[in-house]
Every structure is written in structure tokens, then in C-alpha cells.
Amino acid sequence: MRLVIAQCSVDYAGRLSAHLPLATRLLMLKSDGSLLVHSDGGSYKPLNWMSPPCSLAVSQPDELQVEAGITELWTVTHAKTADQLIVSIYEVQHDSAHELGVDPGLIKDGVEAHLQKLLAEHIHLLGDGHTLVRREYMTAIGPVDILARDASGASVAVELKRRGDIDGVEQLTRYLELMNRDPHLAPVVGVFAAQQIKPQARMLAEDRGIRCLVLDYDAMRGLDDTASKLF
Amino acid sequence: MRLVIAQCSVDYAGRLSAHLPLATRLLMLKSDGSLLVHSDGGSYKPLNWMSPPCSLAVSQPDELQVEAGITELWTVTHAKTADQLIVSIYEVQHDSAHELGVDPGLIKDGVEAHLQKLLAEHIHLLGDGHTLVRREYMTAIGPVDILARDASGASVAVELKRRGDIDGVEQLTRYLELMNRDPHLAPVVGVFAAQQIKPQARMLAEDRGIRCLVLDYDAMRGLDDTASKLF
DNA sequence: GTGTGTATCTCGTTC
DNA sequence: GAACGAGGTACACAC
Missing domain, CATH: 3.40.1350.10 (Trna Endonuclease; Chain: A, domain 1)
Structure with a gap:
């Protein structure tokens, strides 16, 4: 799992269209390629996300985007539905990677x-x-x-x-x-x-x-x- | 927002009872006191969580727990429903805090x-x-x-x-x-x-x-x- | 506030 | 794999 705290804007195009204006957020990259965009509040639902199976491609911004302050473009594409999530990264404040391994999973009891x-x-x-x-x-x-x-x-x-x-x-x-x-x-x-x-x-x-x-x-x-x- | 990667086990008692065995996970502490426990896979839903309004109390483990390898106990209590989430922390691999500010929020379009x-x-x-x-x-x-x-x-x-x-x-x-x-x-x-x-x-x-x-x-x-x- | 309907729902189980 | 039901559903909107 990779954790990135960065100023970014996000665009989603898929079952609906959605846009997140420029702000500082947590980008959580899971080892299956999925991505969650979290703010520092709200509930457990991310502001935006891409569910697996999907793949991440990092690309360089064009001149116009560089002028706007974008340093990197992340394009996450769903393997089957072709849904796309595009993260425009401005300033990166934190970037770390961690090995978590497979989780044994939740044991539920009674409802x-x-x-x-x-x-x-x-x-x-x-x-x-x-x-x-x-x-x-x-x-x-x-x-x-x-x-x-x-x-x-x-x-x-x-x-x-x-x-x-x-x-x-x-x-x-x-x-x-x-x-x-x-x-x-x-x-x-x-x-x-x-x-x-x-x-x-x-x-x-x-x-x-x-x-x-x-x-x-x-x-x-x-x-x-x-x-x-x-x- | 505070991000902690740690070996931990988690117990939830509220509308249902649930248990997470010992494993390495991400603990995301949001500034409103809410906590998400994420594994390195699955979709956007955390393995376990506590929604705001809630409060976190950190306490020291007793002797038996220390012997078992527990270094810290996090107790997250929901302000109204009295639901509780108890995180038993073993080894901490990463711990960082970040200022994110208020998010402008998602702009949705059409369904x-x-x-x-x-x-x-x-x-x-x-x-x-x-x-x-x-x-x-x-x-x-x-x-x-x-x-x-x-x-x-x-x-x-x-x-x-x-x-x-x-x-x-x-x-x-x-x-x-x-x-x-x-x-x-x-x-x-x-x-x-x-x-x-x-x-x-x-x-x-x-x-x-x-x-x-x-x-x-x-x-x-x-x-x-x-x-x-x-x- | 509560109630109602939707969701990029997610997640299981069953057929 | 598709379909159906449940969810600690969450979330927005009406009343």
C-alpha cells in the first residue's frame, strides 16, 4: 500500500461524471491497483475511488498543465468497464509505501x-x-x-x-x-x-x-x- | 489526519459484534475523531470503522496484554450510540500526521x-x-x-x-x-x-x-x- | 429533526 | 456468473 498526501484535483468519468476541485487529500493506492481519495472528515466513504480490478498509469503533464502547477497525472482505468479516474497532482506533501500482506478478514457475529x-x-x-x-x-x-x-x-x-x-x-x-x-x-x-x-x-x-x-x-x-x- | 501502519487486532461491539485477528493494517484517524481500519485490498469499504461523532482514548495495556505483545490500546466510542471499537496495537511501522483542511467536496453530474x-x-x-x-x-x-x-x-x-x-x-x-x-x-x-x-x-x-x-x-x-x- | 429514495453502493449467498 | 437480499449501509433531499 502506498500513501500519498498531495494537493490534487480529481475527475471521474464512468457511471456518472464527477469532479473534485483542488485541495489537499489522502491518496491510498492499494496493491490491487485500486485507489481511494480521502478527505479529513466525513465517514468511511472516500470522496472518490476506483474499485479493482483496475490499473494505474502515471504520466507527465503537458505544457499548459505544467504552467497550471500540475506535476504528475495519474490515470486509473477499470479493467472491464473502462471507467476512468484522473488525478491531477500538484504538490506532494508525503509519500510512503508499506507491506501489509493479506488480511485474515472480519469475523462477524449475529444480526x-x-x-x-x-x-x-x-x-x-x-x-x-x-x-x-x-x-x-x-x-x-x-x-x-x-x-x-x-x-x-x-x-x-x-x-x-x-x-x-x-x-x-x-x-x-x-x-x-x-x-x-x-x-x-x-x-x-x-x-x-x-x-x-x-x-x-x-x-x-x-x-x-x-x-x-x-x-x-x-x-x-x-x-x-x-x-x-x-x- | 493521522496515518498509522501497525500490527493490530480490532474488536467492534455495537449493532453487531465483529473481530479482526492480528495483522498489519492502516489505521486512518480523521480530525473529527473517526477511525478507519483498512487492509491492502478490497474496495473502498474499510474492514472496520467508527463514524463521527466519536472520540478516541488511548490507554496502556495491562500486564497480561503487555505479555501478549500489545503496546497500546485505542478505544473509539461513538458519542450517541455508545458503539465501541477497540484497537489493540502491537508493533507500529509508521506514524505520521498531516494537515488537510476542509474539502470543497464532490461535484456530481447526472444519473x-x-x-x-x-x-x-x-x-x-x-x-x-x-x-x-x-x-x-x-x-x-x-x-x-x-x-x-x-x-x-x-x-x-x-x-x-x-x-x-x-x-x-x-x-x-x-x-x-x-x-x-x-x-x-x-x-x-x-x-x-x-x-x-x-x-x-x-x-x-x-x-x-x-x-x-x-x-x-x-x-x-x-x-x-x-x-x-x-x- | 425524521422519513424516504438512491447509490460509481459493497458484500455475501444462492442458484 | 447472475441475481437477490442485507447493510454498523451512507447520503441527499423533502417534509
């Missing part, structure tokens, strides 16, 4: 998958007398997160989200429509379960006869811990 | 907005005899990208996307449902227009009687150039 597991293990949270049929119940248009049966034996399709949005209600609606055509399953009622359900989503769901269930992740983990300790 | 403008200007692309009513036609549930009339005088609602996905079809369906209840507008037919329409989205759209229209952005820009030159 929706964990919620699904917890709800499946504590299916009574759906209501008294509910039994689990299975997780990831496959339909022609995709997997339903949880399929259960209620006390009366009716099928219950559960769509799980961390944050319950209108999209999730639409998704569940499509599943319900399909599943209610299947005589083995029908009647199927829907439950929209999430840690947080947005008002618009709740409105839409309830308008369509879908029950909303707000889940308390921490409380569910507590249940899990208790269960682990007891058995 | 969906440009597509919308172009289609509105060349409304005949919808079919012969079509006339524009208006762009961003407001309804109770949001703006329809383009409202037009076809040769027979029927209303045409156009939903525009760069990439036509199932979500876009759902969105247009909601608009159509609402607009068809308005006697001033009904009957309203739908057109789903995008540079690329995914098979599933096309299927869903056509099943609902929505016409799909694939747009050629470059050709449309060509039309625009010609028009600009002629008039």
Missing part, C-alpha cells in the same frame, strides 16, 4: 440470522400455542424466514427484519399471496417481526391484515442464556 | 435525474403520440417520476430507474393503484423504464400489465446533443 434462530427457538413469542414448522421455508419466489402454525392449526408466515420497512411488508405480501394459493398451506396468516417497525410499514401491514410484532433482541438473548443455563 | 430530464424532453420514446404532462407529479404517497398522456388521451405513469428491480415495480404498482382511484386521471397505465431491467422485475411488471421500456442512456444523450446543436 438477522441470529434473530431468526432466536425466534425459531422461542416460537411462543408469536403467541400461545404456536409451533415451528421450519426456518427458511422455500417458495417459488424465495424463502420465507419462518413458517409456523398457530393454536388453531393455521399456517403462519413470518418475515423478519432488523428494521421493519415498507419493503419487508411488500415482500411478505408476495409470499402470502402465493402461499394462500397452496391448498396444503392455506389459510396462511402473516406476521411482520422486527426490532423496530416504521409507522408507514405498520400501517401498510395492518391494512393488509398482517400482524406486527416488535422483537426485543436483548431480551431474546436473555431467554437464550437462561435456556442454556437451565438445560 | 437518474439526467435520465428523467432526457426522457421528459424526448417523450416520444414512450411511443408515438405521447405528450408530457409533468415531471415529479405529486401524489399522496410520493412523486411519480413522469406523468404523460398517450395518443388516446389515457394517463401514463412512468417510473424511472437506472437498474430496474422488483422494488421499482412495487413502487409503480402503488402509484397506479392510487392514481386509478382518481377520476381525473383514470385510466392510468404504467411504464417501467430503466437502463437495465432484471428478469424478475420484468416478469412481475408484465404480469401486472405494466409495460417495460429499456432506455439507452448514451443514445438519449446523443439525441440531446443533436437537439442542442439544431436549436
Whole structure:
């Protein structure tokens, strides 16, 4: 990895056109040829960038560009899409290279998958007398997160989200429509379960006869811990 | 901005838990206190990070940690959510600080907005005899990208996307449902227009009687150039 | 402020 | 490899 702090302007031409006026920025050149242009603020997203696979070509500025103060031109071209990023370098304040090696990568732990597991293990949270049929119940248009049966034996399709949005209600609606055509399953009622359900989503769901269930992740983990300790 | 290349391990505890095993990485400390942990590959997303507003506290390792080879502990805490990122620093290979100043920011040019403008200007692309009513036609549930009339005088609602996905079809369906209840507008037919329409989205759209229209952005820009030159 | 829609989204997983 | 869903999504814009 090469780190360059330099006064530069940047032009991107690809899926859109974008321009960065002259300012001092960090240019991060990764060993796969990719380039990130970072400012000293904002979030983790660079101001501009080129994703791998791509290649860097350094060239000399022409006379006009030299007069303007440009000392080097970096042209980064994407291997497949022909997107281009052109960095016009003025003054370089820092330039260093470092060997980092391959990264072992991130180990993640629990979000929706964990919620699904917890709800499946504590299916009574759906209501008294509910039994689990299975997780990831496959339909022609995709997997339903949880399929259960209620006390009366009716099928219950559960769509799980961390944050319950209108999209999730639409998704569940499509599943319900399909599943209610299947005589083995029908009647199927829907439950929209999430840690947080947005008002618009709740409105839409309830308008369509879908029950909303707000889940308390921490409380569910507590249940899990208790269960682990007891058995 | 401070740049540190160091052997480190990283633990994040917040909306999820994540761990990065010991390896050499770039630690980018921005002046707003935020921290990015980058490896020498992948795209612009850091392996781990803390977004502003947050604060960094440097502390000394305890005896056990010193024995393990840890020389410094960085604890980055988010001001509001209390998310925490803990960086255990082993060997530091590089450490430099730089003054960058405030960035003037990115100037973007055209994607969906440009597509919308172009289609509105060349409304005949919808079919012969079509006339524009208006762009961003407001309804109770949001703006329809383009409202037009076809040769027979029927209303045409156009939903525009760069990439036509199932979500876009759902969105247009909601608009159509609402607009068809308005006697001033009904009957309203739908057109789903995008540079690329995914098979599933096309299927869903056509099943609902929505016409799909694939747009050629470059050709449309060509039309625009010609028009600009002629008039 | 919150809510909504887009993204040069990125990143996984599945088919 | 394509497609689909999720994200510690981020980001801009409307209300």
C-alpha cells in the first residue's frame, strides 16, 4: 500500500461524471491497483475511488498543465468497464509505501440470522400455542424466514427484519399471496417481526391484515442464556 | 489526519459484534475523531470503522496484554450510540500526521435525474403520440417520476430507474393503484423504464400489465446533443 | 429533526 | 456468473 498526501484535483468519468476541485487529500493506492481519495472528515466513504480490478498509469503533464502547477497525472482505468479516474497532482506533501500482506478478514457475529434462530427457538413469542414448522421455508419466489402454525392449526408466515420497512411488508405480501394459493398451506396468516417497525410499514401491514410484532433482541438473548443455563 | 501502519487486532461491539485477528493494517484517524481500519485490498469499504461523532482514548495495556505483545490500546466510542471499537496495537511501522483542511467536496453530474430530464424532453420514446404532462407529479404517497398522456388521451405513469428491480415495480404498482382511484386521471397505465431491467422485475411488471421500456442512456444523450446543436 | 429514495453502493449467498 | 437480499449501509433531499 502506498500513501500519498498531495494537493490534487480529481475527475471521474464512468457511471456518472464527477469532479473534485483542488485541495489537499489522502491518496491510498492499494496493491490491487485500486485507489481511494480521502478527505479529513466525513465517514468511511472516500470522496472518490476506483474499485479493482483496475490499473494505474502515471504520466507527465503537458505544457499548459505544467504552467497550471500540475506535476504528475495519474490515470486509473477499470479493467472491464473502462471507467476512468484522473488525478491531477500538484504538490506532494508525503509519500510512503508499506507491506501489509493479506488480511485474515472480519469475523462477524449475529444480526438477522441470529434473530431468526432466536425466534425459531422461542416460537411462543408469536403467541400461545404456536409451533415451528421450519426456518427458511422455500417458495417459488424465495424463502420465507419462518413458517409456523398457530393454536388453531393455521399456517403462519413470518418475515423478519432488523428494521421493519415498507419493503419487508411488500415482500411478505408476495409470499402470502402465493402461499394462500397452496391448498396444503392455506389459510396462511402473516406476521411482520422486527426490532423496530416504521409507522408507514405498520400501517401498510395492518391494512393488509398482517400482524406486527416488535422483537426485543436483548431480551431474546436473555431467554437464550437462561435456556442454556437451565438445560 | 493521522496515518498509522501497525500490527493490530480490532474488536467492534455495537449493532453487531465483529473481530479482526492480528495483522498489519492502516489505521486512518480523521480530525473529527473517526477511525478507519483498512487492509491492502478490497474496495473502498474499510474492514472496520467508527463514524463521527466519536472520540478516541488511548490507554496502556495491562500486564497480561503487555505479555501478549500489545503496546497500546485505542478505544473509539461513538458519542450517541455508545458503539465501541477497540484497537489493540502491537508493533507500529509508521506514524505520521498531516494537515488537510476542509474539502470543497464532490461535484456530481447526472444519473437518474439526467435520465428523467432526457426522457421528459424526448417523450416520444414512450411511443408515438405521447405528450408530457409533468415531471415529479405529486401524489399522496410520493412523486411519480413522469406523468404523460398517450395518443388516446389515457394517463401514463412512468417510473424511472437506472437498474430496474422488483422494488421499482412495487413502487409503480402503488402509484397506479392510487392514481386509478382518481377520476381525473383514470385510466392510468404504467411504464417501467430503466437502463437495465432484471428478469424478475420484468416478469412481475408484465404480469401486472405494466409495460417495460429499456432506455439507452448514451443514445438519449446523443439525441440531446443533436437537439442542442439544431436549436 | 425524521422519513424516504438512491447509490460509481459493497458484500455475501444462492442458484 | 447472475441475481437477490442485507447493510454498523451512507447520503441527499423533502417534509
